[in-house]
Amino acid sequence: MCLAPRIISLLPSATESLCAIGGGSLLVGRSHECDYPPEIARLPVLTSQSIGPEPEADPAAIDARVREQLASGQSLYSVNEQLLRDLKPDLILTQDLCEVCSIDLKAVRRIAETLPSRPDIVSLNPQTFEGVLDDLYTIGRAAGLEKQAIETVTRLRERMFAAAEFVNAFEDGPSVVFLEWTDPLFVGGHWTPQLIERAGGRHPLNAPIPKEHAGAAAGPQMAERIAGKSIRVAPEVVGALNPDAVIISPCGMNLAQTRQCAAALSRKAWYSDLKAVRNGRVALVDGNQMFNRPGPRLVDAFEFLVGWLNNRPEIIPHGFPWERA
Numbered sequence: 001m002c003l004a005p006r007i008i009s010l011l012p013s014a015t016e017s018l019c020a021i022g023g024g025s026l027l028v029g030r031s032h033e034c035d036y037p038p039e040i041a042r043l044p045v046l047t048s049q050s051i052g053p054e055p056e057a058d059p060a061a062i063d064a065r066v067r068e069q070l071a072s073g074q075s076l077y078s079v080n081e082q083l084l085r086d087l088k089p090d091l092i093l094t095q096d097l098c099e100v101c102s103i104d105l106k107a108v109r110r111i112a113e114t115l116p117s118r119p120d121i122v123s124l125n126p127q128t129f130e131g132v133l134d135d136l137y138t139i140g141r142a143a144g145l146e147k148q149a150i151e152t153v154t155r156l157r158e159r160m161f162a163a164a165e166f167v168n169a170f171e172d173g174p175s176v177v178f179l180e181w182t183d184p185l186f187v188g189g190h191w192t193p194q195l196i197e198r199a200g201g202r203h204p205l206n207a208p209i210p211k212e213h214a215g216a217a218a219g220p221q222m223a224e225r226i227a228g229k230s231i232r233v234a235p236e237v238v239g240a241l242n243p244d245a246v247i248i249s250p251c252g253m254n255l256a257q258t259r260q261c262a263a264a265l266s267r268k269a270w271y272s273d274l275k276a277v278r279n280g281r282v283a284l285v286d287g288n289q290m291f292n293r294p295g296p297r298l299v300d301a302f303e304f305l306v307g308w309l310n311n312r313p314e315i316i317p318h319g320f321p322w323e324r325a
Contacts, residue, residue: 005090005143009034010047010079010108013295014093014124017136020296021148029087036289036297044087046080059250059261060183081111089119091142096123124294129191130223132294133157156299160198163306163315167200174244174309176201177276180230180251180292182261185238188249189230191298192291198222199305204241206231239270245309246276248325249287255321258284262325277325283308286321 008029009015015034018024030040031047069076094108112119122142126132133153140149167173176196178188188196193203208225210216248262262284265271276282285291290301300317307315308322316322 006088007091007093007143008046008084008087008089008119009093011093011095011124012036013132013293014095014122014135014139015040016293016295016297017139018093018143021136021140021143021145021152023139023143023145023148026143028089029084044083046084046087047077048080049077059181059264063181063184077107079107079111081114084111085115088117089115090117091120091122093122093124093139093142096125126294127190127229128223128226129194129298132191132298135294136296152296156296159299160302163303164198166306166310166312166315167198168310169200171200173200173202174281175241176203176245176247176309177205177238177241177243178203178247178249178291180249180287182248182250182265185233185235186230187233188291189228191227191294192230193227194222194225195291195298195302195305196309197225199302199309201245201305201309203227204243205233205237235268235270239273242275244276244279245281245283246274246325247283247285249285249291251292252288253286254288255284255286255323258287259323266325280324282325284323284325289321 004026006028007018007023007026009018009027010031012031012034015027015030016036018027019037019040024037024039027040027043029046030043032045032049034040066076092108092112108121112121120142122138124135124138126135133156136149136153137146140146178192178196180186180188187205188203189206193206193208196203197208206227208227211224211226248258250258250261253261271277290297300320304316304320304322307313
């Protein structure tokens with residue numbers, strides 16, 4: 001009989017994905033950012049940030065400190081190598097998508113090569129919603145939970161299909177600006193524009209486009225429409241678009257911090273003049289938990305989008321971390 005693998009997750013979305021497919025009991029360690037589901041709080045923490053937290057939500061100061069750290073060639077995160085050795089993992093889950101979001105793959109590989117157990121490393125790099133679901137399969141295969149992963153993805157897809165029934169595919173939906181950072185302004189990328197489009201909205205400042213040879217990629221082929229990474233935009237660009245709706249969901253910030261970011265924006269004339277602001281169509285969302293974390297709860301985020309954009313509040317999941325600005 002094969003022994004159950006000892007797993008360390010250095011990525012919040014991977015932790016959520018493993019737990020979603022029934023593998024939470026296999027975890028023996030986590031990153032400092034892994035905070036869901038709540039029962040993982042008991043696990044040893046292996047990582048820390050090299051820059052301390054800001055006392056208040058100050059996106060401009062955070063952005064400057066991150067850029068300075070990266071420019072110096074230093075990592076934003078450190079790993080407790082001795083603790084990692086002591087935990088004797090068989091499998092390490094990490095990422096290779098964003099050096100700002102989590103420990104980088106090179107650092108994990110360097111440490112793993114020195115461990116006597118020589119653990120397997122699964123690095124995740126999802127750039128689309130389908131890629132996020134595929135990661136559940138990848139984690140399931142690595143953890144010996146492939147059947148459970150298939151069942152979990154099936155349930156998540158069923159929820160997506162059920163929510164999509166409330167979207168009128170024949171209407172030209174509202175224009176949306178999704179702010180993933182507020183100073184400087186960054187609009188969402190990767191899976192976020194995809195979800196907005198599938199929920200009946202449009203995300204013109206970083207719109208999904210069909211893959212080569214995919215035609216219009218409409219209807220059931222919407223998975224063939226992809227967007228690039230998040231991009232920086234000038235306030236004048238947002239003002240010229242004058243969107244119908246704005247979603248403020250800064251990466252890594254909770255709802256209270258997001259509220260502070262929105263308050264700072266409200267003091268700027270270009271923002272106050274937006275149609276979405278004047279019409280009360282601004283939503284604040286906990287970006288640390290939703291949208292910016294490519295795990296199973298992106299389905300919750302999609303249900304929120306369908307409910308909010310289509311005036312169907314009953315579709316929004318109970319307890320979804322959002323509020324109107």
